[in-house]
Amino acid sequence: MVWVKPQEVLLSLPLWVTTRSSEYFSMQHRRGSAEAQTQQTQPTGFFKSIVNSVVGTVDNVFDSTAAPFRIILCTVNSDVSFVISVADDADEIERDWLWLKEYMWPVRLTGLRR
Numbered sequence: 193m194v195w196v197k198p199q200e201v202l203l204s205l206p207l208w209v210t211t212r213s214s215e216y217f218s219m220q221h222r223r224g225s226a227e228a229q230t231q232q233t234q235p236t237g238f239f240k241s242i243v244n245s246v247v248g249t250v251d252n253v254f255d256s257t258a259a260p261f262r263i264i265l266c267t268v269n270s271d272v273s274f275v276i277s278v279a280d281d282a283d284e285i286e287r288d289w290l291w292l293k294e295y296m297w298p299v300r301l302t303g304l305r306r
Contacts, residue, residue, distance in 0.1 A: 194259075194277060194278050194279055194284065194288075195276060195277050195288070196275060196276065196277060196278055198265065198274035198275065198276055199274060199275045200272055200273075200274055201264060201272070201273055201274065201275055202271055202272060202273075206223075207222055207223050207224075208220040208221070208222060208223065208262070209221055209222075209223055212289065213266075214293075214297065216265060216266055216296075217263055217264065217265060217266065217276075217289075217292055217296075218263070218264050218266055218273070219261070219262075219263050219285060219289050220261070220262050220263075220264065221260055221261050221262075221282075221285075222258060222259075222260045222261070222262075258278075259278035259279055259280055260279075260280065260281075261278065261279040261280070261281070261282060261284070261285035262275050262277060262278045262279070262285070263275070263276055263277040263278075263285065263288055263289060263292065264276065
């Protein structure tokens with residue numbers, strides 16, 4: 193597990209695709225990442241190569257090496273969320289998702305509803 197200090201993010205970023213979500217959490221993968229290519233939501237053919245080029249260019253410009261998978265904590269009625277877990281492969285992020293499902297789903301996160 194790679195839990196990280198919560199980092200604020202805006203949800204409207206087009207480089208991330210939500211693969212799973214619940215009331216408070218979303219699991220996402222980065223468009224164009226090599227590991228995420230096996231995901232069904234990835235583009236195919238010519239569009240796939242354009243997306244990969246754009247993501248690679250953005251990564252180079254911003255000197256970014258973002259992990260291809262993440263889980264975010266979504267705040268209700270807000271465009272701001274928080275990254276709480278990152279992973280380099282699908283199995284890692286799946287383990288974090290299952291942990292959240294087992295231990296956090298039963299907890300009422302009422303403080304986030306304000």
